[in-house]
Structures are given as C-alpha cells and as structure tokens.
Amino acid sequence: MELVSLRNVGFTYAYGDKPALTxxxxxxxxxxxxxVVGLNASGKSTLCSVIRGIIPHxxxxxxxxxxxxxxxxLLDWDPAELSKSIGYVFQNPFTQISGVKETxxxxxxxxxxxxxxxxxxxxxxxxxxxxxxxxxxxxxKNPNELSGGQRQKVAFASIIxxxxxxxxxxxxxxxxxxxxxxxxxGIIRQLKERGxxxxxxxxxxxxxxxxADRIIVMKGGQVVMEGPARDVLVxxxxxxxxVPYPEVTELAFALARAGKPLSSxxxxxxxxxxxxxxxIKEAPHAHSAL
Amino acid sequence: xxxxxxxxxxxxxxNSFRSPATAGNRIRDLNPISFAIIMLSCSVTAIxxxxxxxxxxxxxLFAVLSVAAGLAKTxxxxxxxxxxxxxxxxxxxxxxxxxxxHILWTxxxxxxxxxxxxxxxxxxxxxxxxxxxxxxxxxxxPMKNLMLALEQRGVTPRATYIIxxxxxxxxxxxxxxxxxMDAQKSRGIETEGGMVRRTxxxxxxxxxxxxxxxxxxxxRALALDARAFNSRNRHSHLVSLRPVSSAEIIVxxxxxxxxxxxxVGAVFIxx
Numbered sequence: 001m002e003l004v005s006l007r008n009v010g011f012t013y014a015y016g017d018k019p020a021l022t023x024x025x026x027x028x029x030x031x032x033x034x035x036v037v038g039l040n041a042s043g044k045s046t047l048c049s050v051i052r053g054i055i056p057h058x059x060x061x062x063x064x065x066x067x068x069x070x071x072x073x074l075l076d077w078d079p080a081e082l083s084k085s086i087g088y089v090f091q092n093p094f095t096q097i098s099g100v101k102e103t104x105x106x107x108x109x110x111x112x113x114x115x116x117x118x119x120x121x122x123x124x125x126x127x128x129x130x131x132x133x134x135x136x137x138x139x140x141k142n143p144n145e146l147s148g149g150q151r152q153k154v155a156f157a158s159i160i161x162x163x164x165x166x167x168x169x170x171x172x173x174x175x176x177x178x179x180x181x182x183x184x185x186g187i188i189r190q191l192k193e194r195g196x197x198x199x200x201x202x203x204x205x206x207x208x209x210x211x212a213d214r215i216i217v218m219k220g221g222q223v224v225m226e227g228p229a230r231d232v233l234v235x236x237x238x239x240x241x242x243v244p245y246p247e248v249t250e251l252a253f254a255l256a257r258a259g260k261p262l263s264s265x266x267x268x269x270x271x272x273x274x275x276x277x278x279x280i281k282e283a284p285h286a287h288s289a290l
Numbered sequence: 291x292x293x294x295x296x297x298x299x300x301x302x303x304x305n306s307f308r309s310p311a312t313a314g315n316r317i318r319d320l321n322p323i324s325f326a327i328i329m330l331s332c333s334v335t336a337i338x339x340x341x342x343x344x345x346x347x348x349x350x351l352f353a354v355l356s357v358a359a360g361l362a363k364t365x366x367x368x369x370x371x372x373x374x375x376x377x378x379x380x381x382x383x384x385x386x387x388x389x390x391x392h393i394l395w396t397x398x399x400x401x402x403x404x405x406x407x408x409x410x411x412x413x414x415x416x417x418x419x420x421x422x423x424x425x426x427x428x429x430x431x432p433m434k435n436l437m438l439a440l441e442q443r444g445v446t447p448r449a450t451y452i453i454x455x456x457x458x459x460x461x462x463x464x465x466x467x468x469x470x471m472d473a474q475k476s477r478g479i480e481t482e483g484g485m486v487r488r489t490x491x492x493x494x495x496x497x498x499x500x501x502x503x504x505x506x507x508x509x510r511a512l513a514l515d516a517r518a519f520n521s522r523n524r525h526s527h528l529v530s531l532r533p534v535s536s537a538e539i540i541v542x543x544x545x546x547x548x549x550x551x552x553x554v555g556a557v558f559i560x561x
Contacts, residue, residue, distance in 0.1 A: 079520065083516060083517075084518050087516070090516065092509060095510045099462070111516075114525055115523055116521075119308070136297035139300060158517060159516065
C-alpha cells in the first residue's frame with residue numbers, strides 16, 4: 001500500500017498572497033528514503049507539513065486536491081493519531097525543546113511519556129538513542145542551555161526514541177558541523193535499514209546522494225522532478241531547479257566537457273574513486289589518463 | 291558525535307529515574323500536595339490567631355524549617371529582604387495612619403498611636419507569614435514535582451504544561467530582551483545611562499521581543515505535537531514521586547486540624 005499519495009495538491013497559507021504549493025502529484029512508497037531538495041522557499045517544508053498533516057490541522061489556508069496518508073484521507077485523520085504515526089523533526093532547533101524539562105534525558109523521554117510507555121522501557125529506549133547519537137555528555141544538562149547544534153541533536157533523538165515507522169526530517173544538520181552531520185546521516189541510514197520510511201529535506205546534496213533512494217526536486221512550489229536518486233542527481237532537471245550537483249558529479253561533467261568522460265557518471269565519492277581508479281589502471285600512461 | 295572524546299554513560303543518573311525522586315531531606319521529600327496543604331494551613335492559622343504572637347511564631351517556624359530543610363542560605367536572605375521591604379512598609383503605613391486613642395507621637399499631620407502600632411505589627415506579621423508560606427513552598431518544591439503531583443491527581447498534562455511553560459517563558463523573554471539590547475548596543479544605540487535614556491532604548495524593543503515570543507510559542511506547540519503531546523493515551527512519567535507515608539498523612543492532618551481549630555477560635559472565642 002502507498003504510504004502517502006498526493007493528487008493535484010495545492011496550498012495557499014491563510015495570509016499568503018500566492019500558493020506555497022501548486023499541482024503536486026506524488027506517491028511515497030514505504031521503506032524508502034526520499035530526499036527533498038530545492039532552493040529556499042521552493043515549498044519543501046510546506047510539502048512536509050502537508051504530508052505530516054500539520055496542514056491543514058494546524059496551519060490554516062486553502063488546501064486543494066487529495067492527500068491520502070496510509071490509505072486514509074488526510075482530513076479524516078485525528079491529528080493526535082498522526083503525531084503517533086508520523087515522526088517529525090523540525091528545521092528550527094530553538095523551538096523544538098519543550099522548555100519544561102530540566103535535563104536532556106527527560107527531554108528525550110517526553111515523547112515516550114506522552115505515548116504512555118512504561119518507565120523501564122522508556123529508560124531503555126532513551127539510553128539506546130543517547131548512545132546512538134553520542135549524547136552521553138549531555139544527559140544531565142538543561143536543554144534550555146544547549147547550543148543550536150546540541151538542541152538539534154536532542155530534538156532528533158527525541159523523535160527517534162518515539163520509534164515511528166514513518167519519519168519526516170526537515171534539515172536535521174543545518175546547525176551541525178561536518179562530522180556531526182555525517183553521524184546524523186549514519187543514524188538515518190540505520191533507520192532506513194530497520195525498514196523505516198523517511199522523507200528528508202536537506203541541502204547537503206553530497207550526503208543526500210549517499211543515502212537517498214529517491215529524490216524529489218522542488219521549485220517555486222512545484223515538484224519538478226521525482227525519481228531514483230541516481231537518475232535525478234545526474235539530470236538536467238536538477239540544475240534547472242538551481243540545485244547544485246554532487247561534487248563528484250560536477251567533476252565527471254567537467255571531465256566530459258574536457259573530452260575525457262568517465263565510463264559512467266558517479267554520484268558518490270566511493271563511486272568516483274572506483275571509476276578514477278579503474279581509469280588509471282586501464283590507461284597505458286597514467287599521467288595522461290585523465 | 292563530532293568529537294573524538296567518548297563519554298561514559300552516567301549510569302547512576304539514569305538509575306536515579308528507577309526510584310522515586312529524592313532530595314535527601316524529609317521536608318523536601320514531602321509530597322508537593324501535602325506540603326501545599328501544610329503551608330496553606332500555616333497561613334490560615336497565622337490569619338486566624340489573635341495578636342502578633344501567632345503570626346510571629348509562624349514566621350519563626352518557617353525560618354527554623356528552612357534550616358531543617360537545608361535551604362537556610364537561599365530562603366533566609368530572601369525572607370529577610372521581604373521583611374525589610376514589604377513588612378516594614380506595611381507596618382509603617384498602618385502605624386502612621388490608623389487612628390487610636392493612645393497617641394504616642396505626633397509628627398505634622400501624622401499621629402502614631404499605640405493601637406496603630408499593634409495593628410500594624412499584627413497586619414504586617416500576618417502578611418509576612420502568608421508571604422513566607424508561599425516563598426518557602428516554592429523554595430522547597432521543584433515546579434516539576436508539583437506539576438507531577440497535580441497530574442497524578444487528575445490535572446491534565448496540558449494545564450501543567452501551560453503553568454511550567456509560563457514560568458519558562460518569563461526566563462526566555464528576559465534572555466531575548468538581553469540579546470536584542472546587545473544587538474542594539476552593537477549598532478551604536480545608547481542603552482546605558484540615566485533612566486530616561488534606558489527607557490527610550492528599552493521601549494522600542496518590547497514589540498519585537500513579544501512578537502518573536504508569540505511566533506516561538508506557535509512553533510513550540512508544533513514541536514510538542516510532534517512529541518505526541520496531544521495523544522489521548524494515558525501519559526506515563528519518567529520521574530516518580532515518593533509514595534505518601536502514613537506519618538506524612540498524620541502530620542498534614544494535624545496541621546490542617548490546627549488551622550481549623552484556629553478558625554473556630556477566631557469565630558467563636560477571641561473575635
């Protein structure tokens with residue numbers, strides 16, 4: 001069964017003068033990681049809000065078309081049930097802290113308290129997430145006194161601990177350094193391996209190339225492209241939407257323009273390393289291979 | 291993450307959630323509702339008892355209890371300031387303006403009478419006893435424990451969240467104001483100096499600070515929704531409170547009975 005299906009969906013915020021989303025038709029299949037890319041204000045977060053049901057249950061406006069979540073019309077969903085079924089990590093880390101818990105450990109447990117999980121299981125689940133995200137040094141700290149990056153990790157941990165089967169993650173690494181970003185993506189990969197369905201909004205296209213199964217490209221409130229990550233990330237459509245290509249893909253394009261194309265266009269560093277290595281091995285004179 | 295330092299998991303801290311929260315002190319470990327009843331009873335007793343001796347004894351009791359609770363360093367200076375400011379002002383106003391037959395001093399239009407002094411002393415001590423009860427209650431009781439106790443007695447998580455978040459919002463507003471004031475200062479706007487200058491620098495930032503706070507409230511509501519806060523499940527709790535012992539019930543009943551008797555006395559005996 002389709003996880004989410006959108007048919008000709010449009011949305012205009014209550015106080016907006018133009019639509020934030022226009023004529024979007026999209027199907028999200030379970031068990032896959034969908035990357036959503038696009039320039040700022042292209043409608044990525046609004047699309048996530050529709051899929052999560054925040055629109056129209058929380059943000060009001062004019063929603064047109066049909067949205068079905070797990071086979072049920074979005075308008076028929078109880079918002080409280082949606083919050084249990086779909087995890088959502090928001091973009092802004094500063095408003096994702098509840099503000100009422102005294103320690104990071106308790107903050108991460110908040111969602112589990114709301115789900116009515118028993119104390120011992122709660123402690124176990126929070127402990128596992130703390131270890132996975134490397135938050136050991138923070139568990140005693142007051143969440144209100146954390147840096148933006150630390151809050152982002154805590155907010156991410158809080159949603160992971162709730163263990164929803166479908167998770168929407170909106171720019172989880174916007175406040176994180178490269179190492180921490182890699183670690184967050186490592187967790188996202190583990191979630192995917194555990195069979196979770198994930199929609200990930202992210203500007204770091206190189207990381208997206210490593211992890212996403214499919215890519216949704218947005219521009220001006222419309223989905224201009226959707227397909228397997230490999231197809232999308234080497235296509236002209238990505239460049240037309242103003243989204244940068246992965247670094248190694250740009251390199252392959254440059255080689256092609258110089259008349260020395262690689263045997264295929266890589267989208268990840270590992271692929272690029274392999275292709276370049278093969279080229280060097282095949283070339284009779286390594287110095288002229290490239 | 292993002293660091294080569296590997297931190298050990300603080301197992302003692304995690305294990306602390308497996309048993310009821312304790313501050314290691316009998317007074318501070320009282321159930322917040324029990325303690326609220328005790329403080330309320332003390333206030334009622336102070337109001338109902340005749341003369342200044344009763345409320346004075348209650349004020350003294352708070353001081354002694356704060357020592358026993360290990361909170362003397364924080365409570366006594368605060369209570370002392372309340373006495374010095376609120377108590378003294380109330381006493382002076384009452385003593386100076388209440389009419390009486392036994393005039394002790396006359397300074398211009400103000401005549402200070404013996405009755406005024408006694409009533410002023412009585413009134414200010416009663417107010418200080420009530421202030422002391424409230425101050426001591428919040429010095430002893432962590433807000434989260436109070437909210438947990440209220441939830442256990444049927445108050446909705448939404449109501450307790452609003453109370454806790456309101457307290458946090460005051461702190462956040464203060465922080466945000468400081469950030470905006472620093473930003474103003476960095477742009478060369480004078481924010482220090484006399485009262486007029488500070489006021490003219492402060493007033494324009496109130497609107498953006500409050501608008502930002504309102505916007506954050508909306509986002510925080512969404513973040514709470516993401517944590518299934520609106521779930522209709524019975525909410526569970528990571529932190530637990532100590533069960534109320536029989537001895538605690540007896541103490542609460544005794545103090546409450548004292549309050550009831552003092553009301554009876556006030557109605558039928560000494561008033």
